[in-house]
Amino acid sequence: MNNVEQTLSIIKPDAVERNLDNEIKQMFISKGFKIVQEKKIQIEKSEAEKFYKVHETKPFYNDLCSYLSSGPIVAMILEKENAVLANRDLMGATNPKDAAEGTIRKKYGISIDKNSVHGSDSLENARIEIEFFFKD
Numbered sequence: 001m002n003n004v005e006q007t008l009s010i011i012k013p014d015a016v017e018r019n020l021d022n023e024i025k026q027m028f029i030s031k032g033f034k035i036v037q038e039k040k041i042q043i044e045k046s047e048a049e050k051f052y053k054v055h056e057t058k059p060f061y062n063d064l065c066s067y068l069s070s071g072p073i074v075a076m077i078l079e080k081e082n083a084v085l086a087n088r089d090l091m092g093a094t095n096p097k098d099a100a101e102g103t104i105r106k107k108y109g110i111s112i113d114k115n116s117v118h119g120s121d122s123l124e125n126a127r128i129e130i131e132f133f134f135k136d
């Protein structure tokens with residue numbers, strides 16, 4: 001069955017700051033993802049608040065939005081069969097301490113906040129998140 005999907009991935013400030021963006025992109029490519037579009041940008045805190053609106057009631061929301069806007073990030077549209085799930089598998093658990101061997105967060109994540117990558121958690125959110133970064 002051909003079920004090609006697109007999902008959004010963000011290489012977060014902690015990883016870009018350590019110049020890990022190319023290594024992380026290579027991990028995606030070696031797992032068969034196509035990077036359809038990408039851009040390196042720094043967003044305003046107000047934009048981070050919009051992006052993470054789903055978390056607005058969480059105690060970590062303010063720190064999360066400050067963090068995502070604290071430095072350059074790389075936003076990418078990734079494409080592959082079952083890309084949403086495949087990306088989540090490759091990223092590993094949210095907390096790098098719990099992430100499995102071979103995952104991006106296990107390899108590069110520093111903490112639950114500085115966990116190096118974000119990925120859409122559903123196909124519906126993937127569409128919303130892709131639209132957020134790549135409207136035009």
Ligand code: CMP
Pocket residue numbers: 055060064094112113114115117118119
């Ligand atoms: P991400 O996949 O980008 O989605 C929301 C982010 O919130 C998550 O990765 C973590 O980096 C961050 N975060 C901070 N604290 C928590 C927490 N207690 N539970 C889940 N996510 C958290």
